[in-house]
């Protein structure tokens with residue numbers, strides 16, 4: 252599914268209407284009929300339903316929904332908050348269709364008390380007041396009606412967006428409807444993936460309204476999310492039956508310090524479990540006895556240490572000492588001795604994943620990234636705090652601009668950026684973005700990032716396309732956490748459990764998709 256801003260959605264709509272010839276009236280009919288069918292599955296026959304409509308096209312969707320629900324025999328009334336005079340275009344045509352079908356809408360302008368009573372007394376409220384067209388703070392009486400909806404005990408289903416929630420990134424939100432479910436039309440709106448707005452949406456139900464792919468291509472809205480597991484099947488790691496260990500790649504993971512020998516070893520174990528042919532842990536020599544017993548499958552390359560961390564002089568030795576097809580640097584490095592990771596980026600033209608403390612070293616001289624000439628990809632995996640250091644912004648600013656900041660950063664420095672969070676955003680150096688839908692709050696725990704780093708490195712060695720490798724690592728990391736959370740509470744998820752169960756999850760995924768008859772949607 253595509254992810255769009257409100258402005259991009261308008262461009263997509265315009266293209267579908269003007270260039271493809273799908274009329275706005277038809278799209279609204281599609282939106283309303285598809286939504287009402289999806290909504291009906293949540294309704295009980297005796298529910299009192301209030302469809303609350305505005306005067307724009309979101310309201311128009313509401314007129315169609317009210318007609319379908321009434322025709323299906325539900326006790327559904329249409330409460331229109333906008334004055335009749337302000338309703339135009341396709342929305343007005345659909346209001347007329349509703350009325351000509353023998354139904355009567357109630358208008359807040361002329362019957363405010365009855366409208367408020369209908370809303371207060373409803374079991375289910377369908378919020379079709381405002382969608383992508385909202386600007387600024389909610390105006391009266393929408394603000395008061397939104398508050399009334401939020402106070403009610405009814406189930407609240409929003410159409411496209413909860414009214415009042417802006418669709419543009421980093422727009423302020425003062426008040427808005429808090430929905431239990433949001434029936435999102437055609438494409439996912441950007442803000443549904445941003446922390447400040449996500450809670451307004453409730454469960455998001457995608458609703459197809461028949462807009463052709465070409466309309467998205469024309470709007471250059473190149474951001475996607477996978478909402479079903481079947482999409483993953485085509486992209487799962489695959490092993491040739493005749494494979495030998497040399498073909499799955501040699502991985503080197505550089506990290507660890509006296510107090511954090513576990514981090515580098517968790518990354519190394521994840522790398523082994525995710526299929527790397529040979530994995531070497533490059534560690535400070537005085538941590539060898541602590542690190543080595545943690546993983547039998549790894550090889551070890553100890554380098555000079557100082558105060559329990561890599562000595563500054565060790566960094567110059569790394570490019571020659573490491574014989575690998577891909578490298579990750581960062582897990583558990585520590586911050587007492589300054590790390591110098593630029594020789595790695597400069598001299599090793601193999602895929603490199605930069606994580607954790609190494610990101611902070613990178614931040615001290617980011618401009619160097621622009622002048623280094625490499626053909627192999629650089630992958631940065633910051634959490635919002637690390638991204639704040641990389642950009643010089645506050646964490647709040649990072650979170651409010653996750654999409655645009657990621658795109659700008661990845662393009663400026665020519666890197667793949669994995670901005671972690673509830674919905675991790677992966678951005679390619681060309682600005683294309685993928686949003687991950689798997690994972691849960693159990694991942695908010697030390698070590699899970701180290702495991703992800705190891706998985707990304709292993710996949711980089713097995714996939715041709717770095718974007719696919721990075722996305723699949725993030726996707727399966729989250730999916731394994733979801734698998735674990737189905738068996739024990741989220742709070743008990745251990746980072747290493749993700750490595751241990753990864754194979755089971757991939758296996759289950761293959762089985763599930765096979766059982767579903769291999770109906771793979773190729774539009775991903």
Ligand SMILES: NC(=O)C1=CN([C@@H]2O[C@H](COP(=O)(O)OP(=O)(O)OC[C@H]3O[C@@H](n4cnc5c(N)ncnc54)[C@H](OP(=O)(O)O)[C@@H]3O)[C@@H](O)[C@H]2O)[C@@H](O)CC1
Nearest residue numbers: 264278279307308309381382383384385386388389390411
């Ligand atoms: N285009 C298509 O093909 C399709 C579009 N579709 C649907 O259209 C929706 C977008 O429709 P849209 O552009 O008409 O905007 P919409 O969200 O109804 O809001 C406009 C109204 O809001 C009002 N208003 C604004 N700000 C306000 C505030 N702060 N506080 C209070 N009021 C405020 C503004 O009033 P005004 O300020 O002009 O007085 C105006 O009346 C989209 O989300 C989807 O549901 C589907 O049918 C599929 C086909």
Ligand SMILES: [K+]
Nearest residue numbers: 378381412414
């Ligand atoms: K709405």
